[in-house]
Amino acid sequence: MPGGEAELAGQPPALRRQAGLSPGRLYLRSIAAIIWKDMRAELRSREMLASMLVFALLVILIFNFALQLNVRERTTITAGVLWVTFAFAGTLGLNRSLAVEYDRGCLDGLLLTPVDRSAIYFGKAIGNLIFMLVVEAVVLPVYSLLYNQNLFHPGLFAAILLGSIGYSAVGTLLSSMAVQTRTRDVLLPILLFPLAIPILLAAVKASSGLLQGLDMAEIWPAINLMIAYDVIFTSLAFMFFENIVEE
Amino acid sequence: MPPKPVFLKVIDISSFTLLLIASAMVFLYAPMEAVMGNVQRVFYFHVACGWAGFIGFTAAFVCAIGYLRTGDLKWDIAGLAAVEIGLVFAFINIVSGSIWARPIWNTWWTWDPRLVTATIMELIYLAYLMLRQGIGNPARRARFGAVYAILGFISVPLTFFSIRIWSTIHPVVIGSGDPEAKGAFDMTPRMLTTFLFSLFTFSVLFVDLYWNRIRLGIFGERIESLKMKAMEEA
Numbered sequence: 001m002p003g004g005e006a007e008l009a010g011q012p013p014a015l016r017r018q019a020g021l022s023p024g025r026l027y028l029r030s031i032a033a034i035i036w037k038d039m040r041a042e043l044r045s046r047e048m049l050a051s052m053l054v055f056a057l058l059v060i061l062i063f064n065f066a067l068q069l070n071v072r073e074r075t076t077i078t079a080g081v082l083w084v085t086f087a088f089a090g091t092l093g094l095n096r097s098l099a100v101e102y103d104r105g106c107l108d109g110l111l112l113t114p115v116d117r118s119a120i121y122f123g124k125a126i127g128n129l130i131f132m133l134v135v136e137a138v139v140l141p142v143y144s145l146l147y148n149q150n151l152f153h154p155g156l157f158a159a160i161l162l163g164s165i166g167y168s169a170v171g172t173l174l175s176s177m178a179v180q181t182r183t184r185d186v187l188l189p190i191l192l193f194p195l196a197i198p199i200l201l202a203a204v205k206a207s208s209g210l211l212q213g214l215d216m217a218e219i220w221p222a223i224n225l226m227i228a229y230d231v232i233f234t235s236l237a238f239m240f241f242e243n244i245v246e247e
Numbered sequence: 248m249p250p251k252p253v254f255l256k257v258i259d260i261s262s263f264t265l266l267l268i269a270s271a272m273v274f275l276y277a278p279m280e281a282v283m284g285n286v287q288r289v290f291y292f293h294v295a296c297g298w299a300g301f302i303g304f305t306a307a308f309v310c311a312i313g314y315l316r317t318g319d320l321k322w323d324i325a326g327l328a329a330v331e332i333g334l335v336f337a338f339i340n341i342v343s344g345s346i347w348a349r350p351i352w353n354t355w356w357t358w359d360p361r362l363v364t365a366t367i368m369e370l371i372y373l374a375y376l377m378l379r380q381g382i383g384n385p386a387r388r389a390r391f392g393a394v395y396a397i398l399g400f401i402s403v404p405l406t407f408f409s410i411r412i413w414s415t416i417h418p419v420v421i422g423s424g425d426p427e428a429k430g431a432f433d434m435t436p437r438m439l440t441t442f443l444f445s446l447f448t449f450s451v452l453f454v455d456l457y458w459n460r461i462r463l464g465i466f467g468e469r470i471e472s473l474k475m476k477a478m479e480e481a
Binding site: 195 | 315367370371374377378380381382383387390391393394395397398399401402405
């Protein structure tokens with residue numbers, strides 16, 4: 001549904017005039033407002049990013065001892081280690097981001113606002129994506145520093161971005177399911193990982209190919225798979241988010 | 248409790264008989280494969296179970312769409328039944344494949360695309376059951392289950408076509424597979440008859456189990472509502 005038009009149609013005309021915006025602009029604005037709300041809350045509490053970051057660094061530390069990351073192994077394993085770290089830290093953030101909404105009844109408030117449900121979904125999903133990207137932006141330099149490996153590669157950034165988009169798109173949908181169950185935090189990884197395996201596989205493949213300087217012809221299939229996954233799962237989540245939050 | 252429909256009884260008995268005949272065909276009628284020997288006989292039920300698993304998950308997908316469109320809890324009962332039966336068949340499929348792989352591939356398990364996608368499919372539907380277990384409210388359970396069944400269904404065609412898309416060592420018996428595949432063979436007419444008969448048998452078996460499981464689900468729901476009524480009266 002384009003731009004929450006139906007939602008707005010039921011509103012008094014004064015509200016529309018006051019907004020003075022086309023439905024499309026209004027839709028984007030409501031998404032931005034939700035993202036801004038999440039960022040502000042995070043800037044004040046700093047609980048989510050802090051725990052994600054510390055957790056990510058701990059995962060890397062554990063990998064260091066578990067896999068004996070010596071120089072020779074590192075070149076082939078780095079991409080895998082990075083993506084497992086991102087995925088684990090990502091689940092932490094996804095759980096938290098939706099749990100906050102449900103615990104304090106904020107979601108009911110969000111649902112009462114005269115915006116399309118999908119705007120709420122996109123707001124939350126983009127917010128989660130931003131948190132994941134922040135974690136990645138910290139983990140990458142720390143990893144290159146600790147292991148003396150240059151990870152500054154524009155292609156790698158693109159692969160990480162594509163992977164994170166798909167992961168947070170499907171993760172946001174599933175965590176809004178998981179937080180409404182009895183088992184909550186335990187359930188999210190169980191629901192998310194099997195569905196996220198395709199994108200994680202493709203992301204690891206593309207990243208490791210880029211880091212090893214393989215020919216682009218070998219990397220494109222993985223990148224195409226990520227793009228396809230992003231498109232498919234974002235549209236599925238867009239379609240079904242309403243079924244998850246409505247009561 | 249309404250008595251069992253006569254037609255269901257007929258299917259009960261015929262699926263049992265068919266299973267006996269199919270087993271007899273697999274062991275007595277089908278010839279021994281020249282290269283692989285007797286272990287190749289796993290193939291007939293292995294593929295048939297995979298087939299029944301695919302039917303189950305597809306039925307669950309259809310039921311999920313049906314539920315989201317109508318909001319009728321009967322679709323949900325049918326969806327859960329389909330997933331449960333599909334899971335069992337898919338599991339038998341994996342285990343029987345593993346038994347065959349031990350002598351042919353010289354390993355119980357290998358991380359081949361077909362095996363990986365089949366495992367992911369199994370895990371997705373296990374997660375479906377765990378998701379349902381964590382939700383008390385029946386309408387919400389049905390809604391979430393339906394959404395997850397639709398998302399997870401992507402794994403089903405992916406598993407089915409995995410041996411036709413990627414290079415894999417899993418043989419493709421119908422149609423042409425990767426020349427790298429280990430354990431491929433050409434079917435003789437007798438093998439083909441046995442194979443098609445197994446497929447037919449497991450389709451009937453699936454219908455039989457499915458019908459019985461749906462009946463069970465309806466009874467379960469009725470007991471649930473009677474309990475509620477009794478508690479209200481007390």
